[in-house]
Amino acid sequence: MTQARFIVDGMHCGSCTGTVERTLLAQPGVSEASANLMAHSAQVSFTAPATPAALAKALADAGYPVSAAHLRLDVTGMSCASCVSHVEDALLATPGVLDATVNLATGSADVHYAQGSVAPSELVKAVEATGYGASVASADAPPPPLAERQAEEAHRLRRNVVLSVALTLPVFVLAMGGHMVPAFHHWMMHSLGERTVWGIEFVLTALVLAFPGRMFLTIGIPALLRGKPEMNSLVALGALAAFLYSTVVTLAPGLLPEADREVYFEAAAVIVTLILVGRWLEARAKGRAGEAISRLVALRPATARVRRGETAVELPVAELAPGDVVELAPGERIAVDGVVIEGEGHVDESMLTGEPLPAAKAPGAAITGGTVNGAAALAFRVTATGGDTVLARIIGLVEEAQGQKLPVQALVDKVTRIFVPTVMALSVLTFGLWLLAGQGFTPALIAAISVMIIACPCAMGLATPVSILVGTGRAAELGLLFRRGDALQRLAEVRTIAFDKTGTLTEGRPELVTLIPVPGATEAEALALAAGAEARSEHPLARAIVRAAEAKGIAPLPARRVRAEAGRGLHAEVGGAPVVLGNARAMEEAGIDISALRAAAEAEAREGRTPVYLARSGALVALMAIADPVKPGAAETVKAIRALGAEVAMISGDTQTTAEAVARGLGIGKVIAGVLPEGKVEAVAALKSAGAVAFVGDGINDAPALAAADVGLAIGSGTDVAIEAAEVVLMGADPEGAVRALRISRAVMRNIRENLFWAFAYNAALIPVAMGVLRPFGGPGLSPMLAAGAMAFSSVFVVSNALRLRRVK
Structure with missing residues (x-):
């Protein structure tokens, strides 16, 4: 199975994404396809006979050409035509490559590839794998990132808006000025005449449609002719209907009854202008939505001082x-x-x-x-360096998560797939009903145009992806990496968060916390003996004793004849005297009386600490207690999760006594202890009976549980295996990252619900108003100009609402 990612800049609304997905899924060999409106991308999984070039052609034929990039490689080591074919075959076999031409004379390869599907470094590696040298020619630069493309789109739309406003304003003044100022109307009719005024409006409106509004016509009309109308089709039909009707009135008035000879040039021009303003504001907002990635990219300096x-x-x-x-x-x-x-x-x-x-x-x-x-x-x-750095991997993970679809998007996709055809059918129905009601041709046409213009699939298509874009970007700034976008939704739904103990809630490095010498002995003497015996051991408890001696500046006494006994402790000769270091069983087997410190040892054990006795020459010297310290902020983390309405559990391989002691100190009521790595999977499964479960861990032995949980959260200081098994990476070593992840996931899902409510409620409420259902009851209708303004505002509202996620604390 091969996967490829295409950048598709021609998508403008939810119905576009549905068309792109259906086009890809219709190709032989394609098993999965997912389009993302916010990221302007399409992810596709395929096998033969499908190829990236064939998929790109299919999208282009459907009216959604992929954004292709060109790269020139300098290739060394080629000496004949077969070398050329080897290099070409290697490049063409790389997912995402659309075309590759290798020139033996110049020692170069020209590669055309789907932007976002493959990186220049991967193309270099593909050539090197065939035995030839390759490097990116300095004359070509890699394609710009999404943030730059969005900035360019906003700049282009701004130019169109300025031109459209300049052309539309005179049309609006000529058409509406007379209604607002009767004297102005009389002056126009006397000095210019009605036909001249209409002629001026015709020319200016034609320029609006031909230049700044051309994007709606060149995209919308072909889509309509292919039987796959989308948002641009609605705008194009609405504006063209008003323009063409007015043109007939102006140039061939005899074709229409005198009562219907009204022009609506201002409606056509204002529709285009208002929707362009909305698109421009939307593009600017989407640029701000992606600022998190831009800020991460900006963290990389341009130069460095090298020795x-x-x-x-x-x-x-x-x-x-x-x-x-x-x-x-x-x-x-x-x-x-x-x-x-x-x-x-x-x-x-x-x-x-x-x-x-x-x-x-x-x-x-x-x-x-x-x-x-x-x-x-x-x-x-x-x-x-380059793509191997932590920062580059973070940027890659965030961009990948931003291109994911949430399960909630499935409903939106179903609706948007039929939305535009339904709106067009309602528009035709409105026209017919108004004619049947005897309202006349012109009012019927205006109502039908209003229905097409008021509908806004853009808001529905943007509702989910723009929130994911902003939310995952903000999460990255807070040290949270969502490796999968759908983890946002699943994490917001969890009812229990289970923590691994060692290394997650605790430091994962045992420390000597208590040392009680018997009367007549000193702490320094006990540490010197114990550290000497343990100096060569790599056991975690031994290292804790050695570190404690080093911290106090106590030199270990020389030791020899060190003999470890599994499950008990060790015997050694330290400073010329026999020393025993270990648990109660080791002391009993050595015939050493520990009654003086037994009560203290039992008290330490109840607190979850490991008691270790020290004896010299058959006599007890001291009791030491070793524990894995709880991480700062762990107790506050547990308290905060409970305040958010989720339960907290702890899963540990330690003994029940030790685990329960740690849990008591943290305020955790549910403890599952004494489990092996595979037992953690069973423990997670048992917790799922109360609802969705998230698991937080850091070690290799946590990987199965991270994968088994509904959402796995890996502490970023943990192992690569744990991080690879998790959907969310907490970059810091602090478990409080789990609280931040829970809060931001809930904030994103709340934001998505707000956006979806607005998008659906807007269309459900205003489409009937545009159809005129309130007119029989004395209520208002909607003019095409008001409809265009409302539609433009709808998309801007959704994006602006998502931008509030940038302020999540």
Whole structure:
């Protein structure tokens, strides 16, 4: 199964996305197709005989050409015609490539590919896989990102709006000025005459339709002729009907009864102008909706200072390579990922993790491109560049999530698929009913035009994707990466959030928390003995004892003849004396009396800590208690989740006593302990009986549970396996990210419901008004100009409402 992603800029409303999906699904070999209006993209899964080029042609034939990009590659190593065919075959086999031509004489390859489906670096790798060298020719640049295309679209629409307003304003003044100022009407009729006024309106309106309004005609009319009308078809029909009728009145009035000789040039011009204004405002708003990605992209500096021998040279970031040593000045933004090799300081990582406090960095610490160095000068070795950096992967994940469809979108798709044909049928019905009611041809035509213009499938098509776009972008700024857009909806519906204990609610690194020496012994003596015995052990409890001694500046005593006993502890000779370090069973087997500290050990165990006895020469020396400290903010996280109406559970592989002790301290009532990795899957399944379950974890052993939950949330400091198994990544190590994710998912879903309510309610309420159902009861109707204004406002309202998500805290 091959997957490809096409950028389809010709989609303008919900019915367009339905047409694109049906066109793709109709092609042999296509199994899945999903179009996204907000991202102007189409995702398709296919096998032979389908090819990217064939799919692109099918979309172009349907009136929705894919946005294609051109790239030139410099290819080395070719020596004959077979080399050319090998390279061409490799490129054409790459998903998303539409055409590839290789020139042996120039050593180059011209590639045309579907924008958004494949990256230039992937094309280079495809050529290199055949044994030839390849690089992107510097003359060509990669295609602009979505944010830039939206900015260009807004700029183009602004030019059309300015031109359309300039042409429409005289038409509106000539047509409506006389109604508002009778003296102006008398002056026009006396000085210009009615026929001249109509002639001027005809010319200006024709210019409006021919230039700024041409987009509606060139897209809408062909779609109508193909039997697949969409939003532009409605606008084109409405404006053309008003224009053509008025043209007949102006140029051939004898064809119509005298009572019907009225012109509506101003309606045609104003319809186009108002809808262009709406499209422009919508494009501007959509540009702001995608600002989160633009801000992430802007985090990448253009240059960096790279060491070359004893000096440092300024190089473009694109030329950095793994292994380069980069010097960082105080306050400088970090260019790419790396590892600190010189200096100590702090780095502000808030723009990636959402964590407000700067992170401490010392030699050996990893740093991330896009973050900001603090007050210290640092040097780091580059570990990843280009698309391999954390920032690039984050941008990719966010863009992928923004192109996803939520389950709630299925209903919208069903409605928009039949919406435009239904509106056209209602328009014809309105015309017929008005004629039958004896209202006359002209009023019937105006009512029919109003029905076509008032309908707004754009609002329905934008309701869901624009909220996803803004919501996932805002989530990224808060350190939350939704790897799948539908996780937004499922997370908002969860009733229980289950946490793994170790590494998620706790630090995942045991620490010595209590040391009780017997009378006559000291803490320093006990630590020196214990650290000496454990110095060579990699066991987590042993490392906790060694770290405690190092923190107090206590040197471990020399040890030899160290012998570990699984499940008990160890025996060693430390400082020339036999030492036993372990649990109660180890002490009993060694014949050591622990009664003096048994009560204290039992108390520590009840608190979820691990008691460890220390004895020397057969006599008890001290009791140590080791525990995995709870992360700061874990208790507040549990409290906040409960305040949001969700239950909290904890799943752990620890003993029931230890797990329950931690849960008590955090305020968690439901504990499932003593489970193996596969047992966590069963525990998640059991919790699902009370509703949807989200699981938060960080380790390799959490991956099955993350995948089994309705929504998996991986702590970003965890392993790659856990992150790959989760739908949501919490970039920080703080479990509070789960609260932020829950809040923003609910905010996005609430916003989507508001948008959908508006979109459906708007059309359900105003289409009947445009048809004139209120007229028999003395109520108002709608003129085409008012209908155009209302329709334009509808889309702008939906996008503006979604923009409120940028302020989610």
